[in-house]
Amino acid sequence: MKKKSIIAVCLAAAMIMSALPGCGSTGGKVTESQEQTSQEEVLQESIPASEDEAVMEQPEKKMTYVTCITPQQSGYISMENIVKMYQEQVNPNFSIDIQYIADKPAYLQKIKTLVASNEAPDMFNLDTDPYAIKLLDQGIVVDLSETLDKYGLKDVFLPAPLGWGTTKDGRQVAMPIDFSIEVFWYNKKMFEEAGVTIPKTHSEFLEVCEKLKNAGYTPISVSGKDNWEILRYLLMVTYRYGENDFLYDLAQGKQKMDSEIGRKAAGFVQELGTKYFQSGFASTDYTGASNYFTGGSAAMYYIGTWDLPFMQDDQLSDDMKGNIGYFLLPTVDEGEPVGKSNFISNSTMPIAFGADKFDSETERFIEFYANHISEATSGLAFSPSVNGTLPNETELTKAIYEDMQKSSGSIKLFDIELDPATNELIGKEVVSLALGDISVDEFCSRVDASIEENAASYFSE
Known part of the structure; x- marks a missing residue:
């Protein structure tokens, strides 16, 4: 690899690390000194004598x-x-x-x-x-x-970023x-060849997936190892129909996953997982899911703008240059959504x-x-x-920035609001749900049972 290419890759990696919404991690064993x-x-500069009084x-x-x-x-x-x-x-x-x-x-x-x-x-x-x-x-x-x-x-x-700490x-x-939003990245050529346009509602989103699949394309790339990515699809439905209150109440045991909204969300995840996620998604890690999309193997990929550097032309193969667009969260099929924000937004751990x-x-x-x-x-x-x-000043970055200015608050997340035991359980069960290994009934009942067992003691500590 030429030196110029190495520098470009390093810069992209640095930007990804800078934008991830959370804290960094290191592989391998960490010693106490590390x-x-x-x-x-x-500051190491000495202060001139004339400024001594002001400094004091x-x-x-x-x-x-x-x-x-x-x-x-x-x-x-x-x-x-x-x-x-x-x-x-x-x-x-x-x-x-x-x-x-x-x-x-x-x-x-x-x-x-x-x-x-x-x-x-x-x-x-x-x-x-x-x-x-x-x-x-x-x-x-x-x-x-x-x-x-x-x-x-x-x-x-x-x-939105202020609301992340509210x-x-x-x-x-x-x-x-800082500020980042989560969006659907999509392959423009695949959309055009499948004869589909950006979906506005959940039903349209499923229709787009079906048409992409019929055209011979894998509709969605996702990481099952990083199960929060699949939890986002659950949230896309619960938020639109119940705003943040659904999740707040669920976490406290005042709402049930085995409810109209909860079951609708679980069914949405299962339909996507059994029909439209890439083969082997459950064992795919974060990098693998990203590469699967940017390499031209899937039509859509849901991830935050911390992945923006990998979507830029200088990091893409020739056949992918200028071929990536994005769209925001689909909404309810009829009427006005309860949750009105069109993207999940966050800040690096505030x-x-x-x-x-x-x-x-x-x-x-x-x-x-x-x-x-x-x-x-x-x-x-x-x-x-x-x-x-x-x-940076690319057209893709400018377009995302314009949408960021329309932020109207923060969408709260399953992996932050739930008690630790339920958070661990739902992360595992949502993958099983997407695989079709468990039913919607089983998923909902297991989540509700965990909350009933753990939430009261955790939130009262």
């Missing part, structure tokens, strides 16, 4: 930020950028000690250990899940709503880092602030962060702010 790295963000007037503030975002991801790099900018423009006496935990399970365990020891970090990544709500209720993390209102920052962010009752548990050392200087940093995050993420990822910059 598990955590620490990097303190302190600035409060000294040293914060600790524990993160599972890898040093290669945009969320880590943008934080480094923000800190340096804040030191240069506002307070040279400010610093953040960034402590990286190498994989998400180890990270989550570390956070829980620190919290249990009354040593919650000043800053750390936190999804808006039941655990986060517990930390809010216990006063361990700060509800940032007052700070956002105080400095007029809610209008700085797009609703609880159902409107409390702001964390600040967004940043929560510990309550113990939260003060006016922390608030001042948050204000600066909100107003400069676009600059800090420039060239790295889509910014969560209203006037954000683009990671």
